[in-house]
Amino acid sequence: MDICPRRGVPSCRFYQVRGAGVESRAFPRDLSRSDREARMKTMKSVGLALLLIGVAFTTGCERHSKKEVFYLVGVNMSLPYWQTVAKGFNQAAAQYMVTAKVAGPENYDPQAELAEMQKAVAAKPAGILISVADVSVLGSAIDSAIAAGVPVITIDSDAPGTKRLFFIGTNNLEAGRMGGHRVVEQLGGSGNVVFFTLSGQPNMEDRLKGFKDVMDTRPNIHIADVIDIKSDARAAFDKTQELLAQTGAKKVSAFVCLESASGKMVSDAVKRANGSDRMVVAWDVNQDTLDGIKGGSIMATVAQKPFTMGYVGLKQLDGIFHNPPSSLSKDNSQDAFSPFPVFIDTGTALVDKRNVDAFIESAQAHQ
Secondary structure: OOOOOOOOEHHHHHHHHOOOOOOOOOOOOOOOOOHHHHHHHHHHHHHHHHHHHHHHHHHHOOOOOOOOEEEOOOOOOHHHHHHHHHHHHHHHHHHOOOOEEEEEOOOOOOHHHHHHHHHHOOOOOOOEEEEEEOOHHHHHHHHHHOOOOEEEEEEEEOOOOOOOOOOEEEEHHHHHHHHHHHHHHOOOOEEEEEEEEEEOOHHHHHHHHHHHHHHHHOOOOEEEEEEOOOOOOOHHHHHHHHHHHHOOOHHHHEEEEEOOHHHHHHHHHHOOOOOOOOEEEEEEOOOOHHHHHHHOOOOOOEEHHHHEEEEHHHHHHHHHOOOOEEEOOOOHHHOOOOOOOOOOEEEOEEOOOOHHHHHHHHHHHHO
């Protein structure tokens, strides 16, 4: 039996009925006219039912179309992290036989992301998956999309104050706490910590809060500075070199990167200064970050699942497009019977020398 490639059900051809008519010679010659008419009526009813089943399965197989267009919108789209998100998004689109489009600036530019979001909404797509670089810039565009009847789901960086349907990504607060526990453990209860971040992004604010929640329980661990690298990883390198010169009470014991781009730069600066007594914690599992853990220049990193975000995101949008709610603008957080979750947690893991080989093997298998 053939299998429908789109739905995973028996092939439409198996269920198709070529005709509902039944010739009279199928009945015994000794049947009365009334019995023959009754049997003929029954056979026609059965034939019609089978025909409808065939149509139903044919419709199921033809549920999707390349005319259905889904958008992924973000910033820093040239980074390996976002290329991985796009890979998951495109793979899901290929499986569903729909069209996926990826849009957004290669650098951190919320205004450019807004322009791409507005273009996507104007195209009247089947749905939009967006990472919110700055909610103050993009919030109204999300609400406008919903008002225009375009489903919007946020990934990676959320905008909970908007009318977006729900969020798919990391529980960033808990991820920060997980990293915070490792830093506290390695510092032994005292030391100065510096963070590198991108200001204005809700996901990084949650990560920082998670670290602070843990460090606030240790009075001798201090946050010396929180540095906005403004999407320029070289700024992290330069600032690290500057901070490594501080000694005594101002000595920085740990550098924590809350985004994926600065980990290698910070570890390179520490390595160049022979700072083997300094700790570097990175974010995400870029190949250079994994190599740094393997080589000892990075102590650990917090791994997210960007491929899963893109893959699950498109499938969720597709389900909403084909089974739309009565209202996109309804506040589902106030509805105990809502068809939508508030948050789909794609998971995190702490990567260090104990498990880095498994992550390297996984990365190589998906190249």
